[in-house]
Amino acid sequence: MMEILSALITGIAQGSMIALIALGYTMVYGILKLINFAHSEVFMMGAFIGLFAITALGGTQAPLLAGVGGTLCAMAFAGVLGVVVERVAYAPLRGRGRGLSNTRITPLVTALGMSVLLQNLAQLLFTARYRNYPQLLPIEHTRKVIFVTAVLVMIGLELFVKRTWMGKAMRAISMNAEAARLMGVKTSRVIAITFVTGSMLAALGAVLFCLDQSPVYPTAGVVIGTRAFVAAVIGGIGNITGAMLGGLLIGVIGELTKLTPYSGLQDVLVFAALIAVLLVRPTGLLGKPGTEKV
Amino acid sequence: MPSAVQRVLTALLLVAAVVGLEFSFEHIIPDAAWRQLALLAMVNVIAALSLNIINGMAGQFSIGHAGFLGIGAYTGAIVAGNLHQMLGGGDTPFERSFIVMPVVILSAGLVAAVFGFVVGLPSLRLRGDYLAIVTLGFAEIFRLVIGTADTGGGTEGAINQALASLGGQQGYAGPDGTGVPQYAGPFWIFGAVTVATLVAWRLKFSGWGRTLRALREDEIASAAVGVDPTRYKVTSFVLSAAGAGIAGGLMASLRDGNPTVQPEQFSFATSFDAITMVILGGSGSVSGAVLGGVLVTFTVKMIEQLQGLDSVQALKAVYPSLDLNALRMVIYASILVGLMILRPEGLLGEREIFRRKSRVKVTGAGPAQPVPARTEAEVKAERSEEGQAGGAEAGGAGAEGAGAEGAMAKGALPEGTAIEREEQPLGKDRS
Numbered sequence: 001m002m003e004i005l006s007a008l009i010t011g012i013a014q015g016s017m018i019a020l021i022a023l024g025y026t027m028v029y030g031i032l033k034l035i036n037f038a039h040s041e042v043f044m045m046g047a048f049i050g051l052f053a054i055t056a057l058g059g060t061q062a063p064l065l066a067g068v069g070g071t072l073c074a075m076a077f078a079g080v081l082g083v084v085v086e087r088v089a090y091a092p093l094r095g096r097g098r099g100l101s102n103t104r105i106t107p108l109v110t111a112l113g114m115s116v117l118l119q120n121l122a123q124l125l126f127t128a129r130y131r132n133y134p135q136l137l138p139i140e141h142t143r144k145v146i147f148v149t150a151v152l153v154m155i156g157l158e159l160f161v162k163r164t165w166m167g168k169a170m171r172a173i174s175m176n177a178e179a180a181r182l183m184g185v186k187t188s189r190v191i192a193i194t195f196v197t198g199s200m201l202a203a204l205g206a207v208l209f210c211l212d213q214s215p216v217y218p219t220a221g222v223v224i225g226t227r228a229f230v231a232a233v234i235g236g237i238g239n240i241t242g243a244m245l246g247g248l249l250i251g252v253i254g255e256l257t258k259l260t261p262y263s264g265l266q267d268v269l270v271f272a273a274l275i276a277v278l279l280v281r282p283t284g285l286l287g288k289p290g291t292e293k294v
Numbered sequence: 295m296p297s298a299v300q301r302v303l304t305a306l307l308l309v310a311a312v313v314g315l316e317f318s319f320e321h322i323i324p325d326a327a328w329r330q331l332a333l334l335a336m337v338n339v340i341a342a343l344s345l346n347i348i349n350g351m352a353g354q355f356s357i358g359h360a361g362f363l364g365i366g367a368y369t370g371a372i373v374a375g376n377l378h379q380m381l382g383g384g385d386t387p388f389e390r391s392f393i394v395m396p397v398v399i400l401s402a403g404l405v406a407a408v409f410g411f412v413v414g415l416p417s418l419r420l421r422g423d424y425l426a427i428v429t430l431g432f433a434e435i436f437r438l439v440i441g442t443a444d445t446g447g448g449t450e451g452a453i454n455q456a457l458a459s460l461g462g463q464q465g466y467a468g469p470d471g472t473g474v475p476q477y478a479g480p481f482w483i484f485g486a487v488t489v490a491t492l493v494a495w496r497l498k499f500s501g502w503g504r505t506l507r508a509l510r511e512d513e514i515a516s517a518a519v520g521v522d523p524t525r526y527k528v529t530s531f532v533l534s535a536a537g538a539g540i541a542g543g544l545m546a547s548l549r550d551g552n553p554t555v556q557p558e559q560f561s562f563a564t565s566f567d568a569i570t571m572v573i574l575g576g577s578g579s580v581s582g583a584v585l586g587g588v589l590v591t592f593t594v595k596m597i598e599q600l601q602g603l604d605s606v607q608a609l610k611a612v613y614p615s616l617d618l619n620a621l622r623m624v625i626y627a628s629i630l631v632g633l634m635i636l637r638p639e640g641l642l643g644e645r646e647i648f649r650r651k652s653r654v655k656v657t658g659a660g661p662a663q664p665v666p667a668r669t670e671a672e673v674k675a676e677r678s679e680e681g682q683a684g685g686a687e688a689g690g691a692g693a694e695g696a697g698a699e700g701a702m703a704k705g706a707l708p709e710g711t712a713i714e715r716e717e718q719p720l721g722k723d724r725s
Contacts (some may be wrong), residue, residue: 003557025600029423031466031716033423035423035426088631089631089635092635093298093634093635105355105569105573105577106634106638106639107571108357108569109569109570109634110630110631110634110635111538111565112569113627113628113630113631113634114627114631116563116566116623116626116627116630117623117624117627117628119623120617120619120620120621120622120624120627121620121624123617123620124617124620124621124624127617128617128630194404197496202554218620228432233424233427237423244590265438265439265442267438267463268434268435268438268439268442270433271431271435271438272431272435274427274428275416275428275432275435278416278420278424278427278428279416279419282419282420282424283424
């Protein structure tokens with residue numbers, strides 16, 4: 001019984017962190033109708049930069065400074081990287097390629113290409129070695145910090161999207177980009193800001209994730225990225241609350257499978273849950289066709 | 295239009311060429327590595343051709359093609375391995391491949407087709423991206439279930455044991471663990487490619503292919519003129535999966551190839567390669583898929599060859615930690631992204647390399663096809679098709695550019711539900 005309870009708690013912590021990454025997928029999809037496959041690599045890069053910044057800022061000698069400073073560094077870097085990815089791989093295709101039946105597919109290919117590129121770039125720059133974060137916080141506090149941070153960020157994001165002018169512009173673009181542009185919304189800039197926000201959240205999630213227990217390595221993004229992506233889809237891609245819900249669900253499923261002898265099948269279950277949800281509700285748990293999505 | 299005699303002659307010529315290749319292949323390409331690469335390229339072409347049916351013609355989007363390839367490969371390996379044992383094992387002579395390969399191809403294609411049917415069924419309910427995700431999920435489940443079969447859980451139960459006998463992460467190497475017999479020589483590979491290309495070509499310009507493209511352009515309009523979307527979508531999935539299964543089966547028993555079938559061969563990277571081949575060549579184009587399959591296979595190999603260069607080796611000596619494999623992938627990905635940005639429609643777009651000589655017949659049958667010529671864009675699209683069919687390739691291409699613009703707005707997503715109208719403007723966003 002205690003086992004299940006502790007698995008639930010770990011699962012919720014894990015899940016809220018997955019949700020942070022899922023938000024990046026969801027926001028970009030909401031605006032561009034594009035699955036940003038490079039997002040998981042932004043997560044991984046963020047984790048690396050966070051590690052270097054934390055080590056540079058003193059690591060365990062000054063846990064608070066290193067933790068906060070490192071996280072901010074990682075977020076800033078990831079934000080820039082997100083925009084670079086958008087400008088290099090997606091923006092050129094947005095204006096061009098009209099008049100083609102595969103307009104939706106071409107950005108997906110460049111997205112996958114960027115993902116492969118970044119992953120191998122990381123391997124080239126940082127080598128394939130597994131690196132561990134310094135233990136900045138006792139493990140039981142880490143979980144609390146993760147959960148609280150994730151919830152605060154979600155609330156902040158919800159306010160950002162619902163209450164600010166920029167959030168309104170994002171929602172406008174997701175509804176009708178052409179009309180939004182005619183109304184004076186600078187679509188290009190808003191899209192860039194969406195990428196910055198999503199990537200910063202991914203970096204935050206990355207640092208929290210690695211502080212918890214995980215080593216960072218060039219292909220780290222694949223496993224977590226896949227789960228986050230599934231979480232976003234289960235919740236209803238394009239829906240912020242949905243991403244949170246999906247993340248929690250994935251986290252709990254993952255931790256509960258570890259209790260059974262089939263721990264190797266964790267990802268199988270995750271995907272099975274995904275297909276099951278999509279078959280019952282084709283647009284995810286909270287996704288409503290025709291609603292506004294950011 | 296070629297006469298019957300011409301057709302028979304062409305067919306005989308092709309058969310002769312393929313049989314000739316079987317015996318002269320080792321003399322044409324003396325290097326075993328290149329020989330293997332050429333065969334692999336052909337298998338990839340079959341995979342690309344099959345994916346082209348879903349992604350190019352039907353306008354659905356599958357990113358889990360590796361799953362079908364894998365199912366075909368495992369089925370083919372099991373069938374070939376057991377049949378080989380029943381025939382007495384030992385060598386793999388050419389005569390015996392006439393017993394083994396047809397069974398392998400048929401079984402791999404059939405099993406994959408069954409799975410294609412199962413995966414294709416959700417396409418009735420799911421639109422665009424969600425369907426893509428289901429195909430991805432299916433491929434991942436397949437890979438993970440086989441990969442973890444011998445590690446996860448107990449070995450009780452018939453299913454568990456059957457899965458564990460597939461060797462988990464280590465891969466399946468025939469029933470006695472000595473490797474899958476490699477019956478698929480040049481005759482089978484090149485023969486299969488020829489047949490697959492012809493079939494894909496005929497499919498594209500048949501009534502079925504035209505209906506499929508009409509469905510891609512506008513599902514509601516097509517349904518209104520009597521096309522059953524369900525039937526066409528599911529058949530396209532089944533056909534595509536069968537093609538992938540055959541490619542997988544051939545891959546498993548490829549001569550000079552890897553004698554084991556490993557789950558990691560069918561990871562997402564494989565699906566990605568298949569998508570790249572189709573998109574790079576020009577989605578919807580048969581010759582584009584062939585071109586893409588050959589190009590991608592050889593590009594990867596070319597970059598590998600670059601590693602042998604002196605300057606690269608010198609660089610490696612200066613930076614011992616330099617990961618050449620990672621460097622190779624970085625180059626590959628950069629080329630791909632660059633190409634996609636410079637030419638988003640792929641090398642050929644939806645055109646074909648060769649002019650069709652027997653167009654008269656197809657055009658004659660044209661008006662009977664349920665092509666939804668309702669909106670201006672579709673009228674233009676149709677005109678471009680006819681312009682192409684009329685034999686004037688250059689003129690057809692120009693008209694196609696205009697017609698396809700409408701096709702983009704509509705055909706980008708096959709299922710024309712209300713929400714998909716919303717993203718029309720985004721495609722036109724030039725900011």
